[in-house]
Amino acid sequence: MRVALDGLAGRHPAARADAPPALAGLTLSVGAGEAVAVIGPSGAGKTTLLQLVAAALRPAAGRVELDGRDPWSLPRAELQRLRGRLFLAPQTPPLPPRQRVVTAVLAGRLPAMGTWQSLVSLLHPQDIPAAEAALARFDLADKLFERVDRLSGGERQRVGLARALLAPASLWLVDEPLSALDPARSAQALAALRDEAAARGVTLIASLHQVDAALAAFPRIVGLRDGRLAFDLPAAEVTPARLQSLYAARDDVAPVMADLPAVPPLVAGRC
Template identity: 75%
Template structure:
């Protein structure tokens, strides 16, 4: 599923009326089946961008098209159907604590089910082998019949990602999927997500704080800062100076002080030549 933003602005879902937009003049085009990571400091607007792409909030300015459709020009029913083709995984998965893991994972299929089938699935999981296979991709198959409230934070986060593998979606939007995972689990989960998206031809947009993981797994990186796109480049062209500029503190920039990027989140710079920042 192709998506395109043109001079889009949006406010954070929790922002007060009259607050300044969290995104300003964003131009972004993502082709169907493409995978990209959005990186940037806290408060850059990454979560607002994910909510905008998921049709969870309308742009306050500019234009957003999904495929050949402008979502916010659709009827309520048509917009609901369109949202059924999207999968949004928030940083904290909305998993009922007393629910069994098998039911939580199979909930990824709910957009494709009718009302009666949806209600039936809450009490009688319809495809246990599919849930088991999805969990196995994240090394959670032994948790199939556990209750959600007995899982660790990292396990709950991986259950939320396993849902995507069963969702009838052509666009996966994943917001900070590694925040509760140790480095080994984080690499495994992200590789699984990217591999499954490629296998199915699903468009994948992920926001990440782990810059090294983004550079290692994604062919395209979008740097977001202060609600604007700072660069949009192939991962091989994202240099250390670009990253330092992206994560520089405002005070350091204003006073010309040297900036630094957290070393636990970056790979060593390997690009051989300087590049020109641009937005697509």
């Protein structure tokens, strides 16, 4: 799915009505099948950007186009069908605590199901092998029949990501998918998302605080600061100086810069 933003502005979903926009005047395009990491300090507008692209939040100004169509100009039924082609993974996945993992993962298919089929799936999970295979990509196949409230925070986050592999979506929007994961699990999760997206021709946009992971796993990096575009560059051109400017005078600049020496070089063909 192609994404085009023109002069886009919007407020964070939890912001007051009189609050200034979290995102202001952003113009950006992402081609079908591209993989892009969005980085920047806390409050830069990353979550708001994903909400706007997912048509979950109406722009305060500017325009979003998905495959050449403005979601907010569509009739309600068409807007719902378009949303069925989008997968938004929030930082904290909305998983019912008493639900079994298999049911939570198969819920990724709900946009492609009718009402009756959806109800049946909730009571009697369909295609259990597909759910197990999706979980296996995140090393969670052994949790297939566990209850969600018996999982750790990192396991719940990975279950939320496994949903993407079953979703009938051509655009994955992933918000801070590594916040509860250790470095090894982080690398595994990003590899699973990147590999699956590439194999299916799915467009992947992920917001990340882990700069080293973003540079290692994504060929294109978008930097946001104060709701505006700071840079849009190939990963190989995102230098320590650019990152220092992006995170300057922020509390999180120290850990970000400390991680940089461990970043492996991004070589041609790797991503």
